[in-house]
Amino acid sequence: MDTRFPFVDWFRNSSPYINAHRGRTFVILIEGEAMARGRGEQLIQDLALLHTLGVRLVVVFGTRPQAQQVVEIAGITPETHQGRWVADAMLMPHIERVAAEQRLWLEARLSLGLPNTPMHGVELTAVSGNLVMAKPLGVRDGIDFDHSGEVRRVRAQAISALLERGSLVILPPLGFSSTGEVFDLDASDVAQHTAMALSADKLILLGEASGLFDQSGQLQRQLTPAEAEPLLGQAEPGSELARHLGAACAAARHGVARTHLLSWHDHDALLGELFTRDGVGTMITQHRYEQLRDAELADIGGLLELLDPLEHRGMLVPRSRERLEHEIDDYLVIERDGMIIGCAALHTFDDAEMAELACVAVHDGYRGGARGELLLAEIERRARRLGLSALFALTTHTAHWFFEHGFRLADIDTLPMLKRDTYNHARKSKILVKTLG
Known part of the structure; x- marks a missing residue:
């Protein structure tokens, strides 16, 4: 540059x-x-x-x-x-x-x-x-x-x-x-x-x-x-x-x-x-002027901007605008003075007692401020409120962060049926599970 x-x-x-x-x-x-x-x-x-x-x-x-x-x-x-x-x-x-x-x-x-x-x-x-x-x-x-x-x-x-x-x-x-x-x-x-x-x-x-x-x-x-x-x-x-x-x-x-x-x-x-x-x-x-809140459709542009560099580095699975619009109710965002600097999603499955913690992302310029922990804590709170007993996450780059926050390695049979059927074997993501007390 x-x-x-x-x-x-x-x-x-x-x-x-x-x-x-x-x-x-x-x-x-x-x-x-x-x-x-x-x-x-x-x-x-x-x-x-x-x-x-x-x-x-x-x-x-x-x-x-x-x-x-x-x-x-x-x-x-x-x-x-x-x-x-x-x-x-x-x-x-x-x-x-x-x-x-x-x-x-x-x-x-x-x-x-x-x-x-x-x-x-x-x-x-x-x-x-x-x-x-x-x-x-x-x-x-x-x-x-x-x-x-x-x-x-x-x-x-x-x-x-x-x-x-x-x-x-x-x-x-x-x-x-x-x-x-x-x-x-x-x-x-x-x-x-x-x-x-x-x-x-x-x-x-x-x-x-x-x-x-x-x-x-x-x-x-x-x-x-x-x-x-x-x-x-x-x-x-x-x-x-x-x-x-x-x-x-x-x-x-x-x-x-x-x-x-x-x-x-x-x-x-x-x-x-x-x-x-x-x-x-x-x-x-x-x-x-920095707040954790539910995502809205108006946040789609900010989410795409936040996720794009992580997707290019292979840390996250690419998500289209249409997919984000369809799943927007699953997302939390951290907004700082009009800019989306963090997000996470809680995807639930019918007839399953565990949900997926997905798309945990924090802007490069705002790491080190416990924002990932804030997102995780709110996702866990919402999961407990829904009566869920566990969370799972799929990751290729950040397994140690999940280990530090109470997740453990698991195999594919642990996943809900729908997620098991759509698991991308070529990506070889680690499967991590956390039991909610």
């Missing part, structure tokens, strides 16, 4: 996602540390690319490291409680000034269109304003938080109107009250409530961590809120992990289809998460 331009293959493979994301609404949080560490330029270029691809963008930005630097120069030590600053009368003017400066910097960079720059020819209209209404935190644990606040309401209709006109909306970590006051807000709180108010398709949180990891250090690609929330209890109150994870779980429970935890340290994280099938971070969603 010609690999002179590897990006071409990536671009081809990303086309389904380009189509899927067009016209969708994404709320993206960029923590202040990303800007402070020089990642702003690259992220802005990625945002511009998303905009040109038709994504409706709301960008929320944090300011804490920039504000910390300013107040240190001013000789102010902010009072903190559970990770939040107490925004008093001395602190608040500095917070407002830093937020205004960061917003202007973002707007200026989003206006860049010089030749020989990635944003040449891109015209972006960046809009901000009094789009987030806030209320004071009040007195918590005996501490008066003064002008530290929380989101009361997001003006979703106004933001939607701006997005409809093709604008990119910028939201600082500030909120406004009906009495004309300004409140210091947590940027992740702004992002969460904005995503919920807009029923956004995605909430993307760019922070320090690359996602959530299990006890063995493995990145967790996908979790439900129920699976992720125990980690929230282990996080330090007020930490970035606690804030991001809390926002992601709450948004997922309140209508945001998918929330993503990514690291701004990874220059490819944003585009890699959005335009590859597996992504690079952790996604939290109420609806799993």
Whole structure:
């Protein structure tokens, strides 16, 4: 294969996602540390690319490291409680000034269109304003938080109107009250409530961590809120992990289809998460994008694509489209974000207490994730529910996998009469049987 331009293959493979994301609404949080560490330029270029691809963008930005630097120069030590600053009368003017400066910097960079720059020819209209209404935190644990606040309401209709006109909306970590006051807000709180108010398709949180990891250090690609929330209890109150994870779980429970935890340290994280099938971070969603389910006629094309390379290698007996259509009710599939990556079939026989486990297949790119075991377990469950006492399988290549999962060698006389009569002696498949307890 010609690999002179590897990006071409990536671009081809990303086309389904380009189509899927067009016209969708994404709320993206960029923590202040990303800007402070020089990642702003690259992220802005990625945002511009998303905009040109038709994504409706709301960008929320944090300011804490920039504000910390300013107040240190001013000789102010902010009072903190559970990770939040107490925004008093001395602190608040500095917070407002830093937020205004960061917003202007973002707007200026989003206006860049010089030749020989990635944003040449891109015209972006960046809009901000009094789009987030806030209320004071009040007195918590005996501490008066003064002008530290929380989101009361997001003006979703106004933001939607701006997005409809093709604008990119910028939201600082500030909120406004009906009495004309300004409140210091947590940027992740702004992002969460904005995503919920807009029923956004995605909430993307760019922070320090690359996602959530299990006890063995493995990145967790996908979790439900129920699976992720125990980690929230282990996080330090007020930490970035606690804030991001809390926002992601709450948004997922309140209508945001998918929330993503990514690291701004990874220059490819944003585009890699959005335009590859597996992504690079952790996604939290109420609806799993990889699911085991009954096969449907609409899956025939995906099944043929999955099985074709295995049939060519002689690992599976060829199955025509007509045969698959006729037997579709026997099949289970594993679907991952619209792609069939695994399947298995349970073929039953009249007047026989054993059934055939057939066509166990997992896509080459998704092996090693216990998907074969998942398919086998579900087939066994269904066989027991039908009152069957045993499963048999015929294989030429994968006998050891079956041995590892409780199958034993058997002879042809063990098979149901119909299967015995149609056994292909030229293929010399091993006959394996598992008794169901």
